[in-house]
Amino acid sequence: MSTALPLVDPAPPASKRGRTTPPRHLADLDLAGRRAAVAALGEPEFRAGQVSHHYFGRLVRDPARMTDLSPASRERIAAELLPTLLTPVKELSCDGGTTRKTLWRLHDGARVESVLMGYRDRVTVCVSSQAGCGMGCPFCATGQAGLTRNLSTAEIVDQVVWFAGQAVDGLGPDVPSRLSHVVFMGMGEPLANYNRVLDAVRRLVAPAPEGLGLSQRHITVSTVGLVPAIERLAGEDLALTLALSLHAPDDDLRDELVPVNQRWKVAEVLQSAWNYAARTGRRVSIEYALIRDVNDQPWRADLLGRLLANKLAHVNLIPLNPTPGSRWDASPKSVEREFLRRVRSAGVPATVRDTRGREIDGACGQLAASENRPQLENRGLTRLGERGKAEQ
Numbered sequence: 001m002s003t004a005l006p007l008v009d010p011a012p013p014a015s016k017r018g019r020t021t022p023p024r025h026l027a028d029l030d031l032a033g034r035r036a037a038v039a040a041l042g043e044p045e046f047r048a049g050q051v052s053h054h055y056f057g058r059l060v061r062d063p064a065r066m067t068d069l070s071p072a073s074r075e076r077i078a079a080e081l082l083p084t085l086l087t088p089v090k091e092l093s094c095d096g097g098t099t100r101k102t103l104w105r106l107h108d109g110a111r112v113e114s115v116l117m118g119y120r121d122r123v124t125v126c127v128s129s130q131a132g133c134g135m136g137c138p139f140c141a142t143g144q145a146g147l148t149r150n151l152s153t154a155e156i157v158d159q160v161v162w163f164a165g166q167a168v169d170g171l172g173p174d175v176p177s178r179l180s181h182v183v184f185m186g187m188g189e190p191l192a193n194y195n196r197v198l199d200a201v202r203r204l205v206a207p208a209p210e211g212l213g214l215s216q217r218h219i220t221v222s223t224v225g226l227v228p229a230i231e232r233l234a235g236e237d238l239a240l241t242l243a244l245s246l247h248a249p250d251d252d253l254r255d256e257l258v259p260v261n262q263r264w265k266v267a268e269v270l271q272s273a274w275n276y277a278a279r280t281g282r283r284v285s286i287e288y289a290l291i292r293d294v295n296d297q298p299w300r301a302d303l304l305g306r307l308l309a310n311k312l313a314h315v316n317l318i319p320l321n322p323t324p325g326s327r328w329d330a331s332p333k334s335v336e337r338e339f340l341r342r343v344r345s346a347g348v349p350a351t352v353r354d355t356r357g358r359e360i361d362g363a364c365g366q367l368a369a370s371e372n373r374p375q376l377e378n379r380g381l382t383r384l385g386e387r388g389k390a391e392q
């Protein structure tokens with residue numbers, strides 16, 4: 001059955017709300033594009049390399065600190081290629097400063113969030129790819145508020161560069177100082193903003209000074225299951241990790257929890273995931289938010305195990321983030337353990353995701369809940385709005 005859900009790259013609803021396209025930024029362009037852009041400003045082409053080295057190599061976002069450029073060049077380049085895209089509105093941290101969340105205001109007033117998580121062996125940033133989301137998952141606050149607009153390539157990259165700079169400044173004694181992993185699991189459905197997300201990925205993996213030089217394998221792109229976009233991603237010659245937010249192994253329930261399932265059913269979306277695994281050699285991460293008495297029954301664990309047995313897949317069970325007043329609740333630990341046991345007994349690798357950042361509404365799924373609450377309340381969606389976003 002076809003739905004009215006937005007597919008790949010829906011036209012931004014900017015005009016209606018007076019929103020405008022984000023200004024062009026260095027990170028929107030590849031190196032050749034940057035050379036052409038500085039030449040158009042009357043600057044020598046090597047300036048593109050200089051500025052790229054500052055931004056991607058030294059993680060300097062402030063043009064005033066690019067002191068090897070003359071003041072006049074700096075001013076021209078700052079105006080044309082280094083506009084302020086993200087303004088921090090609120091910064092929160094927990095876990096001794098190793099988990100940090102930043103709420104950003106974009107140039108047009110839209111708001112998104114990103115979260116940094118520092119571990120002993122890696123530093124991961126979770127970025128937003130859209131302001132809001134059009135996928136309408138009922139347990140997700142972001143989904144209830146709807147899609148505002150797609151983020152530009154540079155708006156995505158700049159979230160990463162900001163946090164890479166924070167990692168260099170130091171997150172804690174046992175945390176590496178280099179940001180190593182990026183997960184597209186913040187606000188939005190990344191594959192619904194396909195071209196900009198893929199351009200952002202290319203900036204992240206290109207060696208400095210063209211990009212940040214991250215490993216392709218350390219980048220995870222999540223999706224609720226936009227099958228044509230998954231197929232397209234499989235052909236990109238990139239070894240990214242695909243995270244499929246399944247949340248239910250049967251169409252009856254998944255039609256409700258993940259409305260895009262009305263368009264692409266479980267069997268079809270899993271087949272596209274296996275095609276992705278076959279073409280890239282990458283194990284697919286199957287995301288499953290455990291919701292009490294909704295999708296946590298033993299028979300669903302067994303069905304999930306049967307669907308995934310002998311496939312290149314790993315199950316990531318996500319305890320639903322608790323939010324006050326919500327009727328959607330995390331499964332009890334005993335139920336979670338039994339679900340995990342049953343999936344594993346089918347021979348499928350499975351783990352339970354840690355819930356870092358809960359205190360600051362930064363755990364997966366909570367990004368929009370706190371900030372969008374007044375808006376949701378106005379729309380009579382208080383209970384839904386307090387559920388938090390459980391997808392990631």
Ligand code: SF4
Binds near residue numbers: 143187389
């Ligand atoms: S769970 Fe993910 S895809 Fe679904 S509405 Fe929320 S942000 Fe969008």
